[in-house]
Amino acid sequence: MTENNQRKQQAKLLRVFRKIHRTTGAFLFIFFFFVSVTGILLGWKKNSGGLLQSKSFQGTSVHLKDWLPIDSLHKNACKILLDSISKDATLELERIEIKKDKGMVKFIFAENFWGIQLDGATGQLLHIERRRSDFIEKVHDGSILDDYFKTGNGLIKLVYTTIMGLALLIFTITGFWLWYGPKRMKRK
Structure with a gap:
């Protein structure tokens, strides 16, 4: 050539x-x-x-032996969601994040990106958060369309x-x- x-x-x-x-x-x-x-x-x-991701608040004990059972914490998180956000809120969980080193547990609800942070030992509310970063992540990877079209x-x-x-x-x-x-x- x-x-x-x-x-x-x-x-x-x-x-x-x-x-x-x-x-x-x-x-x-x-x-x-x-x-x-x-x-x-x-x-x-x-x-x-x-703004995009709430800080993780500190609970009273980092020792799991001092914590309430997860089902008690879950019931408390659901009650807080219904009382503080909406009586009609869906209680379906997306996930539970246990932050042992913070003495805190996060209940992340599937609908509308709400998160409830509770003290693992007392069950007291530490923080209610709108999980904007979860929404952004779902837009980023396209899974928001799977949610929308179910x-x-x-x-x-x-x-x-x-x-x-x-x-x-x-x-x-x-x-x-x-x-x-x-x-x-x-x-x-």
Whole structure:
């Protein structure tokens, strides 16, 4: 193959990579926008002064032997949610976080991102929080759509993260080639 033909082939390959890069970017622009903004917010959540993620409050005892049973703490958290937030609140739990070193337990409710922090030993309310970082995380990974459409199996999140991961891989490869290809052509 002559040098001129090689150069034409490399230029053609560069045009293909540029088109893939441009088309993928245009098609997924809004998704990249959400992923980047939510990613920045998640990176800053612990340094947001309580805006994105509430601090974990300190309970009275870090010794589990002093703590109330989890079912008692759960009943107390549900009562607080109903009394303080809404009489119609759904009591379905998303998860329970035990912070032994803080002497505290968090009950995170599935609906509307509410969290109740209780003293593990006394069951007293330490803090009621709106879990904004949980909402941001669900937007970031696409699982908010699974919640909205009630898929229950995480299919939308799986498809979304696969598309976004493959797009990032394509951007990395095509972006590298768009940077390296012209340098390679100049050298020859």
